[in-house]
Amino acid sequence: MKSKPATTDSGRSSDWTLTNKRREAIAGYLFLAPYLVFFLVFLAGPVISAFVTAFVEWELLRGTYRFIGLENFQLMMEDDLFWIAMRNSLYFALMTTVGNVIVALCAALALKSIRLGHTLFRVIMYAPVVLSISVIGIVFSRLLAPFGLLNAGLELFGHKGFNYLADPNLVLPSLSLTTIWWGFGFPMLIFLAALYAVPEALYEAARIDGAGRRQILWRVTLPLIRPALLFIIVTQFIAHIQVFGQPYIMTNGGGPGYSSYTIVLHIYRNAFSYYHMGYAGAMALSLGVVMFVFALAQFRLLGRYTEY
Amino acid sequence: MYTRLAGRVLLALLLLVALPLSAQDEGEVQELGTGEIEINFWSGLGGPDGQSMTDLITRFAEENPDVTINYQILGWGTFFDKLSAAIVAGSGGPDLMTLWHSVVPQYALTGHIMPVAEQMFNLGMLDKDDFSPALLDSVTFDGEVFPVPFDNYGSGLYVNTHLLERAGIAVDDPPEDGEEFLEYVRLLTWDENGNNPGDDGFDADNIAVWPLSIGWNRVTVTPALYQWGTDVITPAPDAEVLIDSEAAKAAVQYFHDLVFQHHVLPGVNWSGELMLNDGLSMYLDGAWVYNFYNTNMEDGQIVFWPYPRLGPERGSTIMWSHTLAVTSNIEPDVLDATMRLIQFLSDNSKEHSIKTGMPSARLSLRTEDLADQIWTFGPLTTQMAAEGVPEYQSERFTEVENIMAAAYSSIFTGQQSVEEGLDDAAQRIRRALR
Incomplete structure (x- = not known):
């Protein structure tokens, strides 16, 4: 009997605390809500929808929609254009990722070593990144045309020009070089940040031990910026295997023939030009798996060494 | 040579500026x-x-x-x-x-x-x-x-009158048939030394004036298919694929020969802008090019001839x-x-x-x-x-024409023979029509 009021007081106090916690939790969820809604509607929803789409026959204009199991994947296996497009995309992604890493790293090393005009050069090198692919595509189509500026320049020096965008052997390297010029500014900035994070004392110690420039690069710089390198390689590969705008604008959607026909172009055409949404969904899912496998392999290969 | 080169550089620079600007109004x-x-x-x-x-x-x-x-x-x-x-x-x-x-x-x-x-x-x-x-x-x-x-x-030939005059061809005398067209094409080709194909010392690697260019393979080849009595497919609903027929192969072979046997047609589609500085004699394209030439050419520099009669069955042009x-x-x-x-x-x-x-x-x-x-x-x-x-009726028109565009491109750039290119295209079209 004596303890009852205390219990009541204590009970009140406990209820009060719980309510506060609840309130805090509700406030937390409310703060999270905008992102969660955005995430569910614009990310999780479409991903789930795309996954489901891969297993249905969905002809957009006809309005047909029915579950067909793995038939879309079977069609994909028999579709020679899927394999041509996948091969081209992998070739482009490997070439462009390697090129981008080399150019961006060289640019970052050069920028780190200069004192005068550092900011100006950084801005100039980063500037192409802000241009849209439409602008890049139109300008480079003209530059690389048979009678474009590049060949006109070569002619001035007595060299014969090339059909950069119409030669089956040159078209993907040409698109890759265009892409490298357009996009190396971003990895360059990441590399630059990573390079500045390397303690100067390590370079001094290496120099005292008699290491030359090349040894310092291979034995000090590259191992210490490996996390940045891994990040760049994985993100660049994932971005470039999804190449779309360059062939869409510069080679009339994958020409000559299917020389620059890429997997995302194939998906896009099937979805929005031919309205085979289900088939496009199956290819998109397969592309996702390919990207995941490659990213995993890159993490395994580059991430297994000790981080300093 | 340098005047022409300077002209090309200037034209390329102008177009670099003009193209992005011309797209500004779209979408509003x-x-x-x-x-x-x-x-x-x-x-x-x-x-x-x-x-x-x-x-x-x-x-x-x-x-x-x-x-x-x-x-x-x-x-x-x-x-x-x-x-x-x-x-x-x-x-x-x-x-x-x-x-x-x-x-x-x-x-x-x-x-x-x-x-x-x-x-x-x-x-x-x-x-x-x-x-x-x-x-x-x-x-x-x-x-x-x-x-x-x-x-x-429809489509037809835009012809440069300066170059017709140089070749000794009358402005009002379009070619009557495929043979005469080939002769015109030969006369309208000059290498850097002013020789025509077939002349002694003709340098096929250094052509100064190309005789012919194509704006769009579909516009060019489609009438030829009709002239050989065939088409890509028959109209829906019982669409039958015709593009791997002997007649279709003969029609495409005509253009393939222009590229690889006679060396008078670049395998890639060049812009007809070259006509304006007398670097190209004829441009095969649609009526939509009229305005570009009309605005940019000197008076009477370009005339229009009907699509030439090349095939054995009939004359034809597109009707879009x-x-x-x-x-x-x-x-x-x-x-x-x-x-x-x-x-x-x-x-x-x-x-x-x-x-x-x-x-x-x-x-x-x-x-x-x-x-x-x-x-x-x-x-x-x-x-x-x-x-x-007019073109065949098909619910799958876009898909079929994309397949054909890639096939023509592949054939005219030498990636595939006519036989291989059209057989592959036919197989893909049959798949698309299933």
Whole structure:
């Protein structure tokens, strides 16, 4: 009997605390809500929808929609254009990722070593990144045309020009070089940040031990910026295997023939030009798996060494 | 040589600046008029065609104060992708749209556009007999004409008169057949030393003036298929693939030989701009190029010849049309205003012809006086009337034509032989039609 009021007081106090916690939790969820809604509607929803789409026959204009199991994947296996497009995309992604890493790293090393005009050069090198692919595509189509500026320049020096965008052997390297010029500014900035994070004392110690420039690069710089390198390689590969705008604008959607026909172009055409949404969904899912496998392999290969 | 080179550099620089600027107006919605009834009109007509259409719509809005037209010009490159998405979504799409006659089946057979032309013929707003029967047939389904053809155009040869004179060919003497065409092509080719193919010392690796270029393989090869008595496929519903037939292979072989045997045609599609600085003798393309040349050439520098007779069966050219189509789910009061707008545009399509060089689809509006104003008009309309062929009807037209574009490109750049390229294309088309 004596303890009852205390219990009541204590009970009140406990209820009060719980309510506060609840309130805090509700406030937390409310703060999270905008992102969660955005995430569910614009990310999780479409991903789930795309996954489901891969297993249905969905002809957009006809309005047909029915579950067909793995038939879309079977069609994909028999579709020679899927394999041509996948091969081209992998070739482009490997070439462009390697090129981008080399150019961006060289640019970052050069920028780190200069004192005068550092900011100006950084801005100039980063500037192409802000241009849209439409602008890049139109300008480079003209530059690389048979009678474009590049060949006109070569002619001035007595060299014969090339059909950069119409030669089956040159078209993907040409698109890759265009892409490298357009996009190396971003990895360059990441590399630059990573390079500045390397303690100067390590370079001094290496120099005292008699290491030359090349040894310092291979034995000090590259191992210490490996996390940045891994990040760049994985993100660049994932971005470039999804190449779309360059062939869409510069080679009339994958020409000559299917020389620059890429997997995302194939998906896009099937979805929005031919309205085979289900088939496009199956290819998109397969592309996702390919990207995941490659990213995993890159993490395994580059991430297994000790981080300093 | 340096003058020509400087000209090319200057032209390339100008185009670098001009191209991004020319795309600026695309996508913006222009609200024309102040009336209560709103018509959403999507058009793919850009450049001078788009401007001419805008002028006509503005006039219609002034004369019809009860109507507002929300007019949006979208580039052809993404027009159909956006259109289909909007149509399927059921909102935000157009009431009225321009459609190539070739893609009409994919919208008509799936019930997304209505037979507005049939309705207008029945109401007496337009006269069915005033249109080419072949053209109307190509947009007729289950006995009903769907969209209203607005213009009607073909393809042919744009020829540089300076180079004709240099070759000793009369301006009014187009080639009679494939053999004569080959001879013309030979005479209109010069290497850096001024020699023609077949002359002693002709340097095929250093051609100074190319005789012929192609703007668009589909425009070039399609009439040749007709001339060899064949096509890509037969019309729906029982579409049969013809592109791997012997006749089709012979037609494509003719162009393949121009590239690889006679060395008079670059395997890639060059722009016809080279005609302007006398670097190219002939350019095979559609009526839509007229305005570019008309604006940029010196007086009389370029003339127009009909598509040459190359094949054994018949003469032919393409006969295409921008049509005006109406969505199926249009509101009745909007439909009434939309039909008035279509009637107005059709009635005034002669004005459009004068501004753009694209002949009207209305036969009565192709009057003789236009030949004095539009230098392509006479040869173009005469050949279309006698030999014009609209493209086959297929719900899978876009897919089939993309397959054909890649096949032609692959053949003319030497990646595949004619046999391999067309066999592969036929296999892919059969798969697409399944």
